[in-house]
Amino acid sequence: MTVLQWTATLVGLSFALYIGIAIWSRAHSTSEFYVAGKGVHPLANGMATAADWMSAASFISMAGIISFLGYDGSVYLMGWTGGYVLLALLLAPYLRKFGAFTVPDFVGERYYSQTARVVAVICAIFVSFTYVAGQMRGVGIVFSRFLEIDIVWGVVIGMGIVFFYAVLGGMKGITYTQVAQYCVLIFAYMVPAIFLSMLVTGIPIPQIGLGAADQETGTFLLDRLNGLHQELGFTAYTDGTKSTLDVLAITAALMVGTAGLPHVIIRFYTVPKVRDARISVGWALVFIALLYTAAPAVAVFARTNLLNTVTDQPYAEMPEWFTKWETTGLISYEDHNGDGLIQYVGPDAVDAAGAPVQNELTIDRDIM
Structure with missing residues (x-):
């Protein structure tokens, strides 16, 4: 079987699994539809929460943004992970104890104010649409690459599939679907990370390989x-350009934003007890950490491979993955000097004579 056939088979089986679970665990009551009957085990809820959070933003874009930003990308790791600490300490147990189905219900009842409830609804809608826009772009990237179609059609297809099993199973179906999704997600992320680490550094643990020496040159990666x-x-990869205040502000904003995501908060209504809500957050942090600690390593491996593959190389000899991404429009090359070689350079690049060199390669930051 070819690589494409293997990919199609595995992707098809994973979607069949998701849809099968959604049908098996479909909701039979209002409580099951909205909060999975409040009967989800904390371990399963932790996996579902991790999958909920580590969707397109983390699975696709986390390594990409760190790869492009270098040290400055660490604020996203700190902010998004720190948000779960806020959830565990300040939100999850109290929301579960209160017993309302939605955050606006909680806010309205807690402050005895219909105005506060309306404000919470507006905030939830705004946050949801903002977040969904990013997630749908991620879905579009996956389907556009897999089916080799335009990203717009990738978004449409992805939305249709998600709509099907979300409406069919409600929160109960989504929860157990996301448990399976986490298993597929972490396997799909960690296997390439492990092989890349072994290929580049000879160490099978990506988190350790990040600080190891490169096998080819013997220098630290x-x-x-x-x-x-x-x-x-380009700026040195490990040099940060943001001020301390900027880092603190971005991290705080990401922490609060993570803690306030409606689709994550609703997860803590699905467990039987208040104590289980805290345990769920703990498990979610463990499951998220598996990917988040590997993301910087994947970013470094990918960035190094990209620079070695494309820099001053003939465009006609680019590997298959390069041309396939071009088909989706997420990689583009424009030969400004007509030499047929790819100049992928930063803003400070100059040639041997000291003249500025123009960048010829544009790469979408989500696909690194």
């Missing part, structure tokens, strides 16, 4: 990447 960056006119 991050030192090598810093050198490549500076040679091509």
Whole structure:
């Protein structure tokens, strides 16, 4: 079987699994539809919460943004992970104890104010639409690459599939579907990460491989990447450009934003007891940490591979993955000097004579 056939088979089986679980666990009552009957085990709820959070934003874009931003990308790791600490300490147990189905219900009843309830509804809608926009783009990227179609059609197909099993199973169906989704997600992320780590550093644990020496040159991987960056006119990969205040502000905003996501908060209504809500957050942090600690390593491996693959190489000899991403419109090349070689450079790049070099390659940050 070809790689495409294997991919199609595995993707088809995973979707069949999701839809099968949604049908098996479909809701039979209002309580099951909205809060899964409040009978989900904390371990399963932790996995579902992790899958809920680590969807397109983390699975696709986390390594990409760290790969492009380098050290500055660490604020996203700190902010998004820290948000779950806020959830565990300040939100999850109290929301579960109160017993309302939605955050606006909680706010309205807690402050005895219909106005507060309306404000909470508006905030929830605004946050949801903002978040869904990013998630749907991620879905579009996956389907556009898999089916080799335009990203717009990828979004449409992805929305149709999600709509089907969400409406069919409600929160109960979604919960157990996301347990399976987490297993598929972490397997799909960690297996390439492990092989990349072994290929680049000889160490099978990506988190350790990030700080190890490159097998090819014997220099530390991050030192090598810093050198490549500076040679091509980029800022050194491990040099941060943000001020301390900027880092604190972004991290705080991400923490509060994570803690306030409606689709994450609703997860803590699905467990039997208040104590289980806290335990769910703990398990979610464990499951999220598996991916989040590997993401910086994947970012470094991918960035190093990209620079070595495309820099000053003939466009006609680019590997298959390059041309397939071009089909989706998420990679584009424009030969400004007509030499047929790809100049992928930063804003400070100059040639041997000291003249500025123009970048010829544009890469969407979500696909790194």
